[in-house]
Amino acid sequence: MEVFSKKTFKNAILFAAATLIISLFAFFGKNDSYAAGKYDRHIDDPISYLNGSDDYKEESEYLTEWFKLNGYGNHSISNPRKMYSLDDELIAICFDIDNTGYVIINTINYDIMEYSFEGSIAGKQFNKLVYTGFTSVFGKIDDDRLCFLATGEVVPVYEAKESAMDFSSLQRKPLAQKMFAIKSGKGEVARPMGGNGFFESGSLKKNTAKWSSSYYCGVDSAAILLKYLYDYKSSKFLPSGSTTNSKVQKYLCNNKYLADKGLTLYEIVNGGAVWSVNTKTTGIKKYLKDRGISNWSATKVSYSFNTIKTKINGDIPVAVGVNGKVPGATWKENHGVVVQGYLVGYDGVQRLTVNDTFGRNDVSVNASSTYYSSFGMWYIY
Numbered sequence: 001m002e003v004f005s006k007k008t009f010k011n012a013i014l015f016a017a018a019t020l021i022i023s024l025f026a027f028f029g030k031n032d033s034y035a036a037g038k039y040d041r042h043i044d045d046p047i048s049y050l051n052g053s054d055d056y057k058e059e060s061e062y063l064t065e066w067f068k069l070n071g072y073g074n075h076s077i078s079n080p081r082k083m084y085s086l087d088d089e090l091i092a093i094c095f096d097i098d099n100t101g102y103v104i105i106n107t108i109n110y111d112i113m114e115y116s117f118e119g120s121i122a123g124k125q126f127n128k129l130v131y132t133g134f135t136s137v138f139g140k141i142d143d144d145r146l147c148f149l150a151t152g153e154v155v156p157v158y159e160a161k162e163s164a165m166d167f168s169s170l171q172r173k174p175l176a177q178k179m180f181a182i183k184s185g186k187g188e189v190a191r192p193m194g195g196n197g198f199f200e201s202g203s204l205k206k207n208t209a210k211w212s213s214s215y216y217c218g219v220d221s222a223a224i225l226l227k228y229l230y231d232y233k234s235s236k237f238l239p240s241g242s243t244t245n246s247k248v249q250k251y252l253c254n255n256k257y258l259a260d261k262g263l264t265l266y267e268i269v270n271g272g273a274v275w276s277v278n279t280k281t282t283g284i285k286k287y288l289k290d291r292g293i294s295n296w297s298a299t300k301v302s303y304s305f306n307t308i309k310t311k312i313n314g315d316i317p318v319a320v321g322v323n324g325k326v327p328g329a330t331w332k333e334n335h336g337v338v339v340q341g342y343l344v345g346y347d348g349v350q351r352l353t354v355n356d357t358f359g360r361n362d363v364s365v366n367a368s369s370t371y372y373s374s375f376g377m378w379y380i381y
Contacts, residue, residue: 056080056093058175059110063095063103065182066112069346077103081121083131084140086161092131094121104131109173112349114365123149133165133323134365135356136335150358151212163335165323170370181347189348202312203341203353206232212359215249217336218263220357221319222284223248224338225380228317229296236293256280257287265300265321265376284380298380303372305350309342311379320352321375322365339377342367 060077067075076098083092092106092113103115114134123129126139130146138146138160146155181187209227213220226248230237242251252258259273259281267273271283284298301307303320311318318339341353350367
C-alpha cells in the first residue's frame with residue numbers, strides 16, 4: 001500500500017511537471033510570436049499564402065526600425081507594392097522611402113534586398129511589377145513582354161528569364177523572427193562606430209560617374225572603372241577625346257577591346273568574344289598594355305566581400321555581377337554594377353553601395369554571398 005502511494009505520488013508529480021513544461025513552451029512560443037506584433041507567418045508558409053490583400057504594416061514597421069538602428073534616423077516607409085517573379089509568385093514588396101527613394105524586401109526570408117534614398121521605383125502605370133534581382137525591376141505589359149523600368153526598354157519575357165535571380169535556394173523564415181530580434185535587442189551584433197550607425201563602412205574617395213548608355217552593362221562598367229581611374233589615378237587611363245559618356249564605350253568597342261553584347265568576365269578582362277566575322281576582342285588587359293600603363297592590370301576573381309573591402313579601402317572600384325541563373329563566373333545575359341562602397345549594419349548584415357550603371361549612385365544592395373554564388377567580379381589594380 002505504501003509502495004502504491006509513493007508511485008501514485010511520483011506519477012502525479014511527473015504529470016504536473018510535464019504539464020507545466022508544455023504550458024511554458026506554449027506561453028513563450030506565443031510570447032515570441034507576439035513580441036514582434038502578433039505575426040502569424042511561418043517558415044513553411046507557401047508564397048501563395050501571402051498573395052492575398054495585405055497592408056504590409058508589419059513589414060513597414062520592421063523597415064522603419066531597421067533604418068533607425070542603422071543610423072539613418074526616422075523615415076516614412078509607405079505605399080507597399082507587390083513584386084512578382086517571372087513564375088507569377090509573390091517574391092518581394094517594394095516601399096517608398098519619404099516619397100523620394102525606395103526599399104525592396106523579399107517575402108521568403110525577409111532580407112532587405114536593396115534600397116536607395118534617391119530615385120523611387122516608377123511603373124505605377126503597370127498592374128504588375130516583376131522583380132528579377134538587384135536593380136532589375138520590370139512592369140508587366142503582357143505574357144510575352146516586360147518593360148524595364150530603369151530604361152523604358154521593352155524586353156521579351158524569355159530574355160528576362162535568362163538573367164532572373166534564383167530565389168529557390170533561400171531558406172524560408174518568418175518576419176516575426178527578425179522583428180523579435182529588433183524588439184528584444186537580440187539582433188544587435190555590432191556597435192556603431194564613427195557616429196554613422198554602422199559597425200564597418202568604407203567608400204571610394206569620390207563617386208563614380210553616373211553613366212548610362214545604350215551599350216551593354218559590361219561595357220558601361222568598364223567605362224566607369226576607367227573613368228574613375230582617369231580622374232583620380234592617371235590621365236593615361238583614357239585617350240584624349242574619349243573621356244565622356246558613350247565616347248569611352250565607343251572607343252573600347254570600335255578598337256575591338258570589348259564587344260557590345262553580353263560578355264563573360266573572362267571576355268571583359270582577357271578578350272576572346274566574337275567582335276565580327278573572323279575577329280575577336282582583346283580585352284581590358286590588352287587595352288591597358290596598349291595605353292602604356294605597365295604597372296596596372298585587370299583581373300577577374302570569385303565574389304568576395306572581403307576582397308571588395310580591401311579594394312574600396314585602396315580607392316579601387318570593383319565591377320560585380322548581381323543576378324542571373326547562368327552557372328560559373330559569367331555576366332553573359334546578366335547584369336553588372338560598379339561597387340563604390342560597403343557597410344556592415346548593426347545586425348552584421350553586409351551590404352554594397354553601388355553605381356547601378358543606369359545613371360544612379362548610392363544604391364545599397366544585400367552583399368550576402370547567398371546572392372552571388374554563381375558570379376564573379378573584376379577590377380583594375
